[in-house]
Amino acid sequence: MTSTDELRELARKCRVHIVNMVHRAQAGHPGGSLSEIDLLAALYKTTLRVRPSEPKWEDRDRFILSKGHASPGMYAILAEMGFITVDDLASYRVLGGICQGHVDMKWCPGVDFSAGSLGMGLSFGMGSAIAGRLEGSERQVYVMLGDGEIQEGSVWEAAMAATHHELGNLNVILDRNRIQNDDFCEAQMRMFDIPAKWKAFGWNVKEIDGHNMDEIVEGMDFLKSSNDGPSILIAHTVKGHGVSFMADNPAFHGAAPNDEQYAQAMAELGEVVA
């Protein structure tokens, strides 16, 4: 069992990869990658049944990054898990590279869903969950949604259908970082009581601090143990968490740091830049 200290160190390394990727590409989405990464570190290390040397293993758990722009976070954890190499991360947003701008199942080992258009991952996850049930498999499906993303109406088509079909093997992690592309969610589209909405659709709901590793591990246990219907872990996070000038700053939803900011970010993350 991986200790929470080890998970925190894993997430720190991933944060370094994330900042490196967007700085090198001078494009991409650091904010949502930094908010989700503690959750991804715990998910991959403690929960997901996957085989990095056999990414297409048929009975693997599925992870679907529906907020596909936060791809640097996923590539970082895939590299740390051994699905891809750390060198592969240099291909982010580069012509021919496996690390496409948005995660793509046709390009990158370990990616189960071609994302990039918000509001699609939960429906795809629902199909994956039905497939697992038809096969009589115990495998689980985990879908990560952004909070801005749930403004897409089709998310709620899927939310309604998932409880109708009693998909206990379908799990959502909601990265509630409160910021979307243009501004704070509160300014773009108020969402009021998000847990109440999911409860009203019949989901099992748990809220956690998405940067507190003890709570995250508890949250993963909740998802694994709630199998009487679909479950959602609402993780309260800070967009850009771990880099002071990116934290809670809408400007870093989809912008890269300059060289000076990069050096500061690396210093804050405990890395010495040569």
Next chain:
Amino acid sequence: MTKMAATRDGYGEALLELASNPKVVVLEADLGKSTKSLHFRKAHPERTVSCGIGEQNMLLVGAGLAASGYIPFASTFAIFTERAFEQMRNGVARPNLAVHVCGSHGGTHTGTDGSSAQSIEDLAIYRTLPNVIVMHPSDIVSTKLLTMQLAETGSPSYTRTARNKTPVLYEGRENEIQIGKGVVLKEGTDVAIVACGVMVSQSLDAAESLAAEGINATVVDMHTLKPLDGALIDRLVASCGAIVTAEDHSVIGGLGGAVAEHLTSNTFAPLERVGVQDRFGESGQADEMLEVMQISTPYIAEAAKRAIARKV
């Protein structure tokens, strides 16, 4: 008396036959009674997924199933598949997941439901998507055979069926039906009429009236719009020298568009396109709609004469 049947019933029959493959699953969006997937639901409820009135979700549930090794067939009205176009584009076509979408009640032939239900652009929009097979069969027999062949393709697809009955053309000719291969139903040397769906039988009637005037027309059932049978088009150009397309669909981007694209990049021949002239429909009986839209038999025959007159 010509035997009549609806292509959507061919879809329903095909699903039932495909059920012997345990990987085949059926997705519905509250229109299974209309698209005819209901027979599969009754026989195999455990492999039928009700998606409610939610087409966007349905297509991506299909994508998730396809990515896990299943062969999903999803149906609703043609017009409502368009609501999920971006799901089809980004979630199905782009990752090349073999989700088979059937849009029933396509075209103005759908009739009295009126313009909101008469999809006249579905074939055009799906034809723009890489990896996607696009078909519009003409009768119940070919619809059943083509639908069954889809399960073996490994490619996503869109198939339009029709609400109302059309003449049965392929009884005893089942072996002529193959995805991507047009069928020559009548041979002539003056003009070639290339049609799809409900317009195939209209074109056969047009060829008969042309024959009475001494004009010998070839009639082709081009049930597959993509991949288009370009080799057959080239042969028609060589043998007839003039082409007419006929479809219950906008003249923009459908069969007429596909043939025009082929001609401009290959051997040239004059082309007349019979189809809906960049307008919406209205409520009316199926036969009345073909008249109002100016795509019925006499209009095809007139177009054939115009095409012949344009021969160099």
